[in-house]
Structures are given as structure tokens and as C-alpha cells.
Amino acid sequence: MSESESSRVPHDDNLQALTLGTDVRLQDLVDHEALRDMVRSFHTLFGISLRVFSSDGLLLAESVVGQEICHYVGTLENGLRACMATVSKARTIEPAARSKEVTHPCFTGAQYRVFSIDYDGKKLGKAVLGPFLPAEVTSVPDTLLAVDPKIDGARALELLPRMPRAKTEAISLICDHLRRTLDLILWSGHKALLTSQMHLSSVRESYRELQQKNEKLQEAFDRLRELDRLKSNFLGVVSHELRTPLTSIIGYSEMLVEGIAGPLVGDQQKFVQTINDKGQQLLQLIMSLLDLSKLESGTMNMKKGTVAIGQLLSDVAATLAPKARKRSIEIECTVEPGLPDVQGDPDRLRQVFVNLADNAVKFSPEGSTIYVTAGPKSLDDSSDEEGFSLLEPSRRMIEVSVIDSGIGIPEDERERIFDAFYQVDSSSTREHEGTGLGLSIVKRLVDAHDGTVRVSANHPTGAIFSVVLPAAAQRSQLGSPARRPG
């Protein structure tokens, strides 16, 4: 199926038939109960029986009272036959659309009027009004007296005038009024039906349109996700390929610095050292990119185990001590006693805290102190969560904070610093030798440990980076609850 065909509006035959009036039925336009009420009320007002038929011959409503003369005639054998013939003849009369009403006479002298019920120039049904006795009939007609030899003329004369009477012109006016009333009802019914059908069709069409747009969005989304995956792959491959020649550059420059290829003279030593330093820096950047692409593509290999957080933080402090000492910065490590282990990859967690502490050293003023603390996560005062008192104790979390008194991070930047390549002040990249990847790697690594990382302000200056990690499950608490003796 081509795109233009699949996006085509399906043809709404119902709506089309309804709007063009090609398939409109009387029974669809009127409420049956309301029509019956109207017919009854008409009968009460004029005293004349009324029947309404649809164009397929269905009796939709009637209000009929048997006439005494008819009962009497019905008791006579020939009378009954003649009566039935008259009634069934009245039923078969089908006046054409937009024609005048048809008069159908009865042998009693009474009459029926049959007229078509039209809507928008089309016949939808018919109404049969009667029997009634025209005002002009004053004596018992011969046709009634001749219907059966056993008929009692005096009885007929007594009963005939009890039939509802009306003048011929009055009946025409009544028919006209009834036609107009029905037309209004049909018009209102058609309008209501069309409105509801239109509502339905519009909703269906809007839904179809939305559905179609959703499909396009989903396609675009899938395509973007695939592109993102390709980008991560590409980044991984390129980083790897860059690293190989770089290793040679670093290795050979190192050998040159060490004098393996002979002593360096003058500025040579300094120049080669710079090549080596910058090579190392480039390697760091490439390693970070590689980490980031692995983390983004979800291909980072995590060797999860239990990590003693106190030991880990001491290692981190020791690693950064030489760098800190150069700027007379102290790193003070405080770990609360009895802190449970953390579930995670020791190398990756080490990377997280080295990164954070390294940042702290970079941005702290000379002679200041950096505090690294670890303890159970402080609980908030209250929570909206259902079953909090049951759930919270099972989620034992450990919070590690790296606190510096450096330049701090403005409040509106705190969300974005974890984006890749983002730096609060882009000029600081050069000044502080950062790649802008450290924090984004931290964030992704912490995420991969089901933890959270956030930054807040230290007073009066500086930043606090808090990492919350889940504690490793304690075996002793599972499986064997203490039993009460007895």
C-alpha cells in the first residue's frame, strides 16, 4: 500500500447517506415513544383516530377508538366483510410524495384521509386519519342500509351521529397542520441524528489523523535511537583507533625523557616532557570518551561486588594527595564507624570519587581543606509515599559527600553540569585542564549503580557533591528471622 493510500480518509458511507438524504427512514428520525404521545394527544384534541406508517409499511404509532356504529355493523355477517374490505383498502392507499391527501370513503358515510409524510421532498411514510363523519352527512346513507338485509335502520340512525364529525375543509386544515408538525419533528430529528453522526465521524477522523501522526513520530524516534546507537559505536571505534598511535607517542617520549636514546640538551628535555604531558592528557580525554560511549550504549562492563567504602575513600585521598599537596590543600576523610559495604564495581566507584575529589582540588583555593565524608543517608522528615515506614528501612542507602570551599556552582547550572562537555564557564576548560566529561561520566556511573548524585552549595563558598548508593544486602538479615521460643 502506498503512503498516499494508507493516509487516505476512509469514506464514511453512513454520514454521506445521512447528509445527502439518500437513506433517511422515518423510524430513524423520530423517537417512537414521543411520536405515540403526539398521536395520542392529537386524538384527544380532535377525537379522530390516527395511524402513522413508515414507507416500508411499518405501523409506527396509532391512537384508535372503536366506533359504536362499526361495532354494530361488525355484528352483521355482510357488514363485517364490508368493514374489513374498507379498512384493508384504506391501508393500501399510497399517496405520492408532495401530493394532496387522498379521501377514502366508507359505506357508512364516514371517511378516511390518507396523506404522505414527506421530508425534504421525499416520502418517508403516510398518515391515515379517520374514520370521521363529514358534517355534510345528515341521514343514514343508502350504502349503509344496503350492506346487510338484517340491518336495523333506526339503530343505525341512532349510532351514526356518535361518530366524530368534522367539516371537509376543517379536515384539510387538520391534515395540513399535522403535516407541518411532522415536518418540523423530522427536521429536528434529522438535525439531531446528523449532529451525533458528525460528532462520531469527526472524533473517528481526528483519531485516525492522530494515529497516523503517532506512527510518523514513532518512526522518527526509532530512527533517532538507531542514529544515537551508531554514534556511540562510532565514538567507541574512533577512540580505540586514536589510542593505539597515542600509546606509541607517549611511550617513545617517555623513553626520550628518561635518556634511553641518549641525553637531552637544553630545551629538548622540556619540549619532550611537554609532548609526554599533552599525550597523557589526550589519552585521558580519549579514555573518558570511551567510557562515555560505553555508558551511553550500555556496553560498560561492571564487575559488581561488595565495596568497603572507607577503604575506597582512603585510596582516593592517597591518589590525589600529591596533587593536593602542590597547592597546600588538605584532604580530610571521615567515615562513620559500622557503615555497611556498598554494592558495586570497585574500579568504577573509585573513578567516581577520584573524579569528584580531583575536581574539588582543581577548584579549591590554595591552603584550603577538602572534606570527604561517608555515612548513612540522612532521612527526610516525612514522606507522602504509601507504606513508607515499611519500605524505607529496607532501602539502606549510603551517602558520600565531597565538600570543597572553591568557587561553587550557581544554582541554575546545577542540573546541566552533568551533561557531557558542559562547563559552567567554558573558558575554565583551558584554565583548569578539564575535558568537560568528568561529571557526565560520574553521573552515568552512579546511575549504573542505581544511585543518585546531586550538587548543593557549601557555606560560605564552595560546592557539596553528594553521591547516594545502595548498601549491599546483609545476608544475616535475610532468610532466618529470629523465632520466639515456645
Place this chain on the structure above:
Amino acid sequence: MQFDFAAKELIIKLVYYGPALSGKTTNLQSLHVLADTGSRGRLMTLETRDDRTLFFDMLPLTFQAEKEISIRIKLFTVPGQVIHGSTRRLVLQGADGVAFIADSQLAETENNAAAFVDLRDNLKANGLKIGQMPLVIQFNKRDLPNVRSDVELVELARRGKEPVFPAVALSGQGVLETFMGLLNRTYAGLNAQHNLKQKFGISDNVLLEDVAKKLGAKVPVEELLRSALGGTPAVAAASPGKP
């Protein structure tokens, strides 16, 4: 178009399309006033809020042609507001001809163009090509200040394909001309496609004259059609191919 052989009825659906508040409903109201009581049905307006059409207006007109054939013309308007796109697509289904009612005010230039692009897209969504749809354009509200000038209108119409009718629908000016222009093009198209003349023996000239008379025309149809600016002849514009 639908032809009901049993009832000897030809049903033609014409749609008045255009931007919001350009006077589509006013055109139908004016036609309703013009038509004689025997030919016009009630003007049905479905769901309005603050005098704005939400679904559509419908005006049925019925004319007796030769050989006891009745021609039933159903006129529809679409809701002009942008959000009613789905309703516009539904109303366009089965349309035999379209009158595009544009607002002459210069400030409405963009809205006119956007509504026309919307018409083209919605016809396409219904599997119809705008080039195959009998189409006339009405520039309404000629009595307002800051409208596109007559000279410009004549020049634009001369260069375009569709006949352009200037109108003031509120006072009925140009309304009958637009309708007759549309019916003429639509009928010519249907005739070419279904050979109505030969099949049913309805001659278009007699039919058009009769319709115009019942809509209160004081002059021959030829003269009404001549009030159009520009446009290629109707029969040539109508495509004999299937839509």
C-alpha cells in the same frame, strides 16, 4: 454525484470552502433568501457557537428538470476555523464542486492562501485532485475598506485558471453569480463524465436557466456567468477522466 434511478433523482453536492469568517454561511443564507419556496428546503446549521460554524451548514435546493427528473442540489459549508480539519475532510467527501470564498481584506491574504492549501491537502486526503475538482473563487466583502483593489483582482483572475466572482454576500451581491458559476462548471464536468445529456435527456442550458429563474435571476445565465473575472471556459476545465 448520485443518481437514483427509481426516484429519478440527481443529487449534486457543492461545498463552500474558505478561511474562517470569510462569509460561507452568509452565502448560503443569501441563496436561501433568493430561492423560491418551492425549490428551497430549510437551511440547517449544525452546532454553532458564537455564530461560528462548528460542523457545517446545509441548504437543500430541489429543481424539476425535464422528463420528471428532479435535480437535488445540496449546498454545504465547512467550518473555517483551523482546528476543525477533520470535519472539513468529512464534508469534502463526495463533493462534486467547490466554491472557495475568500476574504477580500488585504489582512486576510495569508489566511486565504492557507485555507486554499488546506483545501488542496484535504482533497488529496480524500483521494481527489484539486485540478479535477470544478472550482470557482469568490472574493467576498468587496464593500470593506483595505481590500485588494478591483484592478489587482482582474489581473489576478486573468492569470489564474478559475473564474473569480467579486461579492458582498451580506447584501446578496455576487452570490447568485458565484453559485451559477459553480453549478455551470460542476454540471459541465458531470455531463462530460456521465453523459447526462444522452442518458437522461436533460439539456444543461434549459436546466441552468430554470435554476437561475427559481433563484430569482433577472438576467439570462449567460450574463450571470459573464460577471466572472478571468477563468478558462467551464467545459474545457472539466476533466472527462474519473476523479
